């Protein structure tokens with residue numbers, strides 16, 4: 001009928017600028033957590049002209065990502081997102097529908113296939129070995145290590161091997177553009193907030209910047225893909241797979257076989273490769289940097305983890321592989337606790353594909369919906385001393401990030417859940433196990449770890465504002 005919709009409650013909004021003044025001033029996931037504690041687990045905001053609902057409790061998250069998953073399986077769109085997501089041809093920002101489903105299935109099956117898992121189990125130790133060599137050299141001279149930079153580089157290299165087969169000549173530029181695009185997406189860009197205004201469109205730099213960044217990314221994609229096509233043609237192995245196939249090989253083979261029900265262009269392949277790259281690198285990198293920061297801040301936790309690792313692995317090991325790590329129960333609790341306190345993507349973007357009633361409120365088609373995974377995993381109604389870093393809280397329970405416990409959703413849940421959980425946590429485990437087995441980490445100049453600055457940086461992937469510089473304790477192995 002014509003009844004007025006009953007929207008979720010939200011802060012007082014100004015005409016034109018909506019609730020922007022409420023959220024734009026600081027880290028949005030924190031500001032929204034504070035606001036939601038006042039207005040409730042479903043909170044309505046007008047971000048500029050764009051109706052938005054923020055979801056901030058386990059119960060509300062389950063209603064959105066489980067009970068009504070299909071209705072909320074869309075992703076937001078906006079001028080900058082449409083450019084970044086290649087008009088929906090990738091995976092992460094593709095609209096819910098058949099092309100997305102086929103692409104996601106292919107990539108997920110490939111990344112999780114036993115062949116690819118075996119391949120990556122061989123590759124990760126190589127990459128971690130490079131890192132260890134660098135760290136050992138620094139340790140021998142007493143220099144501090146920029147851990148943030150090094151774990152990010154590790155994550156980039158591992159993902160790059162999975163997706164593109166190895167470092168590619170333009171990798172540095174690719175990463176720089178990705179960084180810039182993430183900053184543009186995390187900011188509240190005027191054209192996204194006022195889509196109907198031609199004036200704003202004309203004035204705004206956001207769309208122009210994104211177009212330039214993404215154009216550059218597309219050119220690099222095209223170069224890499226054309227190069228590989230030429231190499232495949234020369235090797236005449238187009239139909240057969242080898243043990244060293246990366247995701248690019250797999251997609252090209254499917255393209256050659258015409259295996260999709262939609263046109264699979266080089267541009268689409270590029271969009272998918274970029275999406276996997278973008279979804280995988282910074283998330284895993286910042287999770288590792290938060291892990292090392294929390295461990296240094298909690299020396300007793302680091303010591304306990306080292307005891308476990310050194311006991312399980314025995315003495316005198318060089319580099320080890322993921323299959324050596326099955327017995328590291330405390331390590332896995334640490335990883336969970338890091339992802340609870342520092343979910344790398346704190347605001348999970350969805351979009352309502354149809355009208356739904358949730359908790360008695362109307363959520364209207366076209367509304368952008370952000371699930372605040374950060375607020376949910378710090379909810380005092382679900383977690384004891386939620387602000388404290390305490391891996392032991394995961395002892396003797398089954399609580400997991402697999403998308404069945406809605407108070408803990410760093411990877412989301414439902415149809416859109418992150419397909420890279422195993423890939424990402426495997427990289428985290430092997431990196432942390434090696435870094436802790438071989439070295440004792442402390443702050444440089446005997447600084448007191450209690451005062452380590454944990455300020456977050458603004459962006460859709462939330463890392464540390466200040467790079468983590470670490471040095472070495474006296475009991476080096």
Ligand code: HEM
Pocket residue numbers: 091092093104111275276279280281283284287343344345348349409410411412413414415416417418419420421423424425
């Ligand atoms: C610690 C590491 C990671 C975290 C915290 C993380 C987190 C997330 C989250 C929260 C989502 C949205 C889920 C939802 O809407 O319910 C997501 C989506 C996605 N992630 Fe991850 N991710 C990580 C690592 C990875 C890795 C390693 C890969 C690939 C190898 C990856 C690929 C993707 C893709 C392709 C999507 C989009 C799925 C879709 O829209 O259908 N992620 N991730």
